[in-house]
Amino acid sequence: MTSSPPQRAPARIELTEVGLRDGLQNEARVLSTEHKLELLHGLHRAGLRRFELTSFVSPRAVPALADAAELVAAAKGLADARFSALVPNLRGAERALEVGIDRVVLFVSASETHNARNVNRSIDASLAGFADIVERLSGSGIEVQGAIATAFGCPFEGDLPAGRIGELARRLGELGIDDLTLGDTTGMATPAVVSRVVGEIAEQAPAARPILHFHNTRGLALANVMQGLSLGVTRYESAVGGLGGCPFAPGASGNLATEELIYLLEELGYDTGVSLESLIEVAGLAARRLERAPGSQLARAGTRLRLHRPDAVPTAKG
């Protein structure tokens, strides 16, 4: 046996793989479209079905994602797969509409300083832009998701004032945006902060469907997932191999690794439909393509029941 049976059938977890976008955007090396598709197909074979694929941003701003339209066009047709992409403005939304994405993600920071640094405008101006995009996409069949960066703390401002996230979620709800990623942009989430943020949203924007997106910058990503699950949150984003990084902590890791998330969920009794072995292989492939070590403990160590011959390895005392 690998785990005790759960007390009752747990809720279905909705997983979105963000490695190709949030992961590759923050890696030193730029992958070719061909290599991105190789990873995508590997992830799909492993059982993943929802992918945040790219961003329709300026190729000058994010060279790693300059092939957005080409990548989406080449990815389409993968069985049962759903693709989303970030769009920063109306022009990006129109590019996404043209190429036929399933969902666009509109991003704003919870902190004014971070939003200014990230998109050079105020939070109010970001939300006004969202209204235009929502109107433009109305009737197109494209879903609209929001993403709040620095939702668990800002590297410039520190902890957010109480009520800030709840208010932002409420305002996004007024625009018709209920699917809402809470991004732990620089790895400041802790279980206590997760409880506070999720609680604020439940109170001020009860129609919102929170999606938790943790970075493992300070090692707490899976502890935060445990907290999210205990609060009833069933939507998570992660990146195979822990792709990505944090510009404020050059030696630290990036996104929560999808393989570690799947490992935890399966051990907690959730049936994710994803093959952990296959996922670890894709993490290894991504690391080779990026010419670095895999960014997750699990990808380096292998699955727990990969057994060893007693005469072939050193032993560990204690």
Place this chain on the structure above:
Amino acid sequence: MTSSPPQRAPARIELTEVGLRDGLQNEARVLSTEHKLELLHGLHRAGLRRFELTSFVSPRAVPALADAAELVAAAKGLADARFSALVPNLRGAERALEVGIDRVVLFVSASETHNARNVNRSIDASLAGFADIVERLSGSGIEVQGAIATAFGCPFEGDLPAGRIGELARRLGELGIDDLTLGDTTGMATPAVVSRVVGEIAEQAPAARPILHFHNTRGLALANVMQGLSLGVTRYESAVGGLGGCPFAPGASGNLATEELIYLLEELGYDTGVSLESLIEVAGLAARRLERAPGSQLARAGTRLRLHRPDAVPTAKG
């Protein structure tokens, strides 16, 4: 604010720092006694008080701990500090008695194969040896703790048969050994396995006081702590800087890092009495002495509220 206030005052957590023993024993470099004392004093200044300091094993078997007697003698007198050491046999116990340790730790594996590889005898023979040691130390004032290696799975045998751990805990209890480390020797613990193992012990050895000792080999150490806390376990062991490693997973990390454990506990509302900043400094010192990068995310990234100037750093999108 750094976290929500807890709903009620949480239980007091008993922390034992094992970096000087379980950490250094599995590092490639051997530290001098002087450098070990430097780390010990730093850990004590940070607020830690319980230390597993060394092992009274053969210097040939574990050269890194060859200075056991000298280290204990030099460590004694540190205010309020309590020192334990592993002893493999009666001779080791007598050496520990002579130098005046506060507590000895007797270790046995839950798996026959691992016990044979580790100490070259059967589990029965190990327990018979414990009986002799307990008798020898009776009346000495030295406390006796048990440590069950491979308590959450064995790298040779896989998952343990149901009831194995509970039976071992019961037999140790019959010897008068109730303080019981459950060692995740090669990082096979998951929340489900933690529940099963702790449950077995509560059922078959209700007087036992379990001490959870996780390795972060596959990234789940803090998720396992969350599970332990939810089960009411209040005793944990960890190693500053995530010192140590796993002979079965050369690229993976070692022990749960004390700084990440303290970070999680403080954020959950526990008052550990330990300075996180000071602990991160000691983790950095240990890494420099061992000439490698710190083995914890937190030590690499720094505390969450170390803020940045908006004009001085790159930004992170999404």
